[in-house]
Amino acid sequence: MALSNNNSKRAALGTGLLALAGLVSTPVLAQDAQQIIRDRCLACHTETGSAEAPSFSRISEQRKTPEGWLMTINRMTHLRGLELTREEKRALVKHLADTQGLAPEETEGYRYLLEQDTNLVENSIDQGLAETCGRCHSEARFALQRRTEQEWKYLVDFHMGQFPTTELHSLARDRQWYQIASNDTAADLGKRFPLITQEWNNWQKASKSDLMGRWRVTGFVPGKGEFDAWMTAAKTSEGHYDVTLEGLYADGTALNGEGKATVYTGYEWRASLTIDGVKMRQVMAADKQGNSLEGRMFVAAEREIGGELSAVRDQGKAAVVAVQPSYLRAGEPAELTLIGQNLKGDINLGEGVVVEKVLSRADDRITVLAKATGNEGLRTVRVGQAASESALAVYSELARVDVTPANAVTRIGGAGGNLPKVRASYRAVGYSAGADGKPGTEDDLRLGYMPASWSIKPADEVAAHDKDDKYAGSFNAAGIFTPGDAGLNPERKMSANNVGRLTVVATVADGSTQVEGEGSMLVAVQDFVRRVLD
Amino acid sequence: MKLNKLFKSAGLVGSLALGSALSAVAPTAMADQEYLLTVTRPNQLHVIDMSTNKIARTCDIPGPFGSGAMAVSKDGTHAYVLGNNWEDIYGFDIRNCEMTFSAVQSTPTIQVKSFQSVAVSADGKELYTVQNPIKKHRDRFEVMEPRLAVFNIEDGLNAKPVRTFPVDRRITKIAATEKGEVILGGADVKAINPQNGETRVVTKLANWEKGPLWLPPDAFAMHSQGEQANEYIMPYITAKFDSEEWNFETAEWWWGMSRVDLATGEAERMETIPFEFIIFNFITDPRDSNILYGSFNTLSKHDISENKTLAVYEMPHTYYNLNISGDGKTIYVGGTSSDISIHDSDTLEKIGSIQLTGDMTTSDLRVATIRD
Incomplete structure (x- = not known):
């Protein structure tokens, strides 16, 4: 690694801060946070327990994600007259998420909500919970909380007090909703999502790795494309970091950003960065060793516009973290970029894949012209000692295209109204048919994200009759759908808004043929309620 | 057909202008004075x-909007409106x-909401509402039992309940019968003395025994009307499945209703017409109890003796609510937006329109008749 390399300079800076950080940071002042609770919350909440281990009514019987605590505190501010300074609020969210958070395992399967990636249909946990809670909330909303049974009961009464018509809604008025929710549902939630768990006990005791340092990052930004970058996290105080991000989009355009990150609960990475003038947010979870981060990055003002984000810590070892694109059609030479760190030694793209030419090479990025022969399948990509399993898919024919998100909600807006349009960004995932030769079966081989052209059509006859495809919005070339203007449209039946039900079509070229995939989109009216979590 | 009607009206009063035709004809046609009330x-x-x-x-109603639910005294002279987010009655x-x-029903420590429920006794002396109280502890809510609250109307301003009785949860619209009972529309339709x-079941809904292939009815009524036919209607949706595979596609979907005669307190419950489109409210033609009208995105007319829809008129926007003149000839379709659409029954x-100063949203549309 050349010392003149910019990346290594930042790494050195990071290491310097590492040493300092241990000196300056004291634990985020659990006592300070407790004092904030005493000063600001005890007009309503009650303190019991000892001075060293206090218990605060309604607070100490719950565990939540950082977003969950933020929502609670926002609610206390908006509805209950809580007054906090910005610093006090930050300190409280940090303290509560750190001391009454969720263990990594407890967020598994529900991270999409934290990642603000809500264009998906949830796999229902249970019909009762879906009908009692999921009829208004995402199921992740309650699955990302832990409470005593009594607290779950209090939550039911909260709903009745705050939203008195709860028991009159559809899926409530046809049953003894309050009795069911207060008795059966609260008990069920208390068992499924209890306050005290082994996972949390273990995580509290586990040693946590500081996330300061240098990270090899890959991701996707709608409208810009895939990118690879280096991210540095320089510690400013316990759990707080200054962050820089510098890299390249796949088309060669530079990417530059900086901002701040906070790590909650020992593994929940939350960063706000301004990247090339656009405010972006990162939501990632660290693995238990603190050597990799996985999550999503999205436009701060438009959470639907985002993409996958992952980071691998630079530990001085060689690593291949991604191959872009992740597929190679047999018989056709194509450019592949190997993203990694400390990449030295021979390049091996796996069985039957020949590197025809190395187009460019650096320690962290190698671009080659490659050609595949032989059987379809996943290949392990190696550079020297570094290996990435199943990093490259060799295929002969594209057989299937999936549209992601498969189901999406966009919302009309703009046109002088208070709320902007809610757009959606799409990607197409290609598959080959696999050994059975039939697309849509379990053995289909996932090839990865593929460039596609995007179009819409009406979802059905009614949508066609109402010309939803004419009014509800349109795609750009980058796969971003922009819905129509808000407000009555006198051209439409009953002057309907520009809402619609659409089928989204991705068309992917493969050799001389084209393969289409479809998704479903609802172009809905504005959502006037702003929530931290849906 | 439309033209013929127009020419007849126009010829009668010697005017081609429809609006003035109505205003010129109507006074002579009615002995009693009818007023349409909405919020x-x-x-x-x-x-x-x-x-x-x-x-x-x-009339300006104090405080914030409630929902526009209201009860009208039998003599038509007084209207009682639920205000302040369902908490106060004026x-x-x-x-x-x-x-x-x-x-004013709520106190600093007890939040009391009335979900649409407001009714006046037939003699105009008592006002009824179902209170849904929630105790506000310092750091939590506590749900309390609902209760029927009885007010003496003579108590005037700042009245307090003179009697309360426990009732079921989920009661929405209520009505007073001529026999002195109060009809409570909840999971089942009950009457309370x-x-x-003392309560009795008037007609079962949630607990009906209609057979295993029938979907339990989804009954919900936000609005009170029916004064012209002296009745209380609780509409519902149900479905008859063709097998225990519960295929929603092949099921027969029905509108149904529980309809209480407010003279007797007796009810009939029946499936009325096949479910073809959404109807938010029904009213009965005061001249013929088999003829119903419904409103939402359409104004529709139905003959329930034959389970048939007789006519459908496409409305230019959604209208939650409707009512009818005492002679059964004119339908007023309102709610949702700021205009009341007038139709020939x-x-x-459409034969006319009334523009209001604001949106009715969920408000009732009631008729007060002040007799000669």
Whole structure:
């Protein structure tokens, strides 16, 4: 690694801060946070327990994600007259998420909500919970909380007090909703999502790795494309970091950003960065060793516009973290970029894949012209000692295209109204048919994200009759759908808004043929309620 | 058909202008004076003279909007409106907008909501509402049992309940019968004696015993109307499945209703017409109890003796609510937006419109008849 390399300079800076950080940071002042609770919350909440281990009514019987605590505190501010300074609020969210958070395992399967990636249909946990809670909330909303049974009961009464018509809604008025929710549902939630768990006990005791340092990052930004970058996290105080991000989009355009990150609960990475003038947010979870981060990055003002984000810590070892694109059609030479760190030694793209030419090479990025022969399948990509399993898919024919998100909600807006349009960004995932030769079966081989052209059509006859495809919005070339203007449209039946039900079509070229995939989109009216979590 | 009707009306009064035709004809056609009552945002009670279809007067209701639910005294002189987000009740003499009654139900520690429920006894002396109290502890809510609250209307402003009786949860609209009971529309339709709290089941809904292939009814009524037919209607949706595979596609979907005769307190419950489109409210033609009208995105006319839809008129926007003149000839379709659409009950054709100063949203559309 050349010392003149910019990346290594930042790494050195990071290491310097590492040493300092241990000196300056004291634990985020659990006592300070407790004092904030005493000063600001005890007009309503009650303190019991000892001075060293206090218990605060309604607070100490719950565990939540950082977003969950933020929502609670926002609610206390908006509805209950809580007054906090910005610093006090930050300190409280940090303290509560750190001391009454969720263990990594407890967020598994529900991270999409934290990642603000809500264009998906949830796999229902249970019909009762879906009908009692999921009829208004995402199921992740309650699955990302832990409470005593009594607290779950209090939550039911909260709903009745705050939203008195709860028991009159559809899926409530046809049953003894309050009795069911207060008795059966609260008990069920208390068992499924209890306050005290082994996972949390273990995580509290586990040693946590500081996330300061240098990270090899890959991701996707709608409208810009895939990118690879280096991210540095320089510690400013316990759990707080200054962050820089510098890299390249796949088309060669530079990417530059900086901002701040906070790590909650020992593994929940939350960063706000301004990247090339656009405010972006990162939501990632660290693995238990603190050597990799996985999550999503999205436009701060438009959470639907985002993409996958992952980071691998630079530990001085060689690593291949991604191959872009992740597929190679047999018989056709194509450019592949190997993203990694400390990449030295021979390049091996796996069985039957020949590197025809190395187009460019650096320690962290190698671009080659490659050609595949032989059987379809996943290949392990190696550079020297570094290996990435199943990093490259060799295929002969594209057989299937999936549209992601498969189901999406966009919302009309703009046109002088208070709320902007809610757009959606799409990607197409290609598959080959696999050994059975039939697309849509379990053995289909996932090839990865593929460039596609995007179009819409009406979802059905009614949508066609109402010309939803004419009014509800349109795609750009980058796969971003922009819905129509808000407000009555006198051209439409009953002057309907520009809402619609659409089928989204991705068309992917493969050799001389084209393969289409479809998704479903609802172009809905504005959502006037702003929530931290849906 | 529409043209013929128009020419007949026009010929009768010697005018080609429809609006003036109505206003010229109507007074002679009615012995009693009918007023259409509704509430618009921000919080006004409008008293509309149904002989001219003009706003006669507008009464300001204190505090924030409630939902626009209201009860009208049997003599048509007073209207009692649920205000302040379902918490307060204000009574007005609709002849002069004088506020004659008020009840603030919530206290600093008990939040009390009435979900649409407000009714006046047949003799005009008592006012009924179902209170849904929630105790506000310092750091939590506690749900309390609902209760029927009885007010003496004579107590006037700042009235307090004179009696309360426990009732079921989820009661929405209520009505007083001529026999002195109060009909409670909840999971089942029940009646309570407001003197002693004794209840009886008038007709079952959630607990009906209709057979295993019938979907339990989804019954919900936000609005009170039916004064012209002296009845209380609780519409519902149900479905008859063709097997225990519960295939929603092949099931027969039905509108049904529980309909209580407010003279007797007796009810009939029946599936009325196949479910073809959404109807938010039904009213019965005062001349023929088999003829119903419904409103939402359409105004529709139905003959329930034959389970048939007779006519459908496409509305230019959604109208939650409707009511009818005492002679059964004119339908007023309102709610949701700021205009009341007037229709001929034979043809359903639009014959007029009343523009209000604000949106009715969920408000009731009721008729007060002041007899000669």
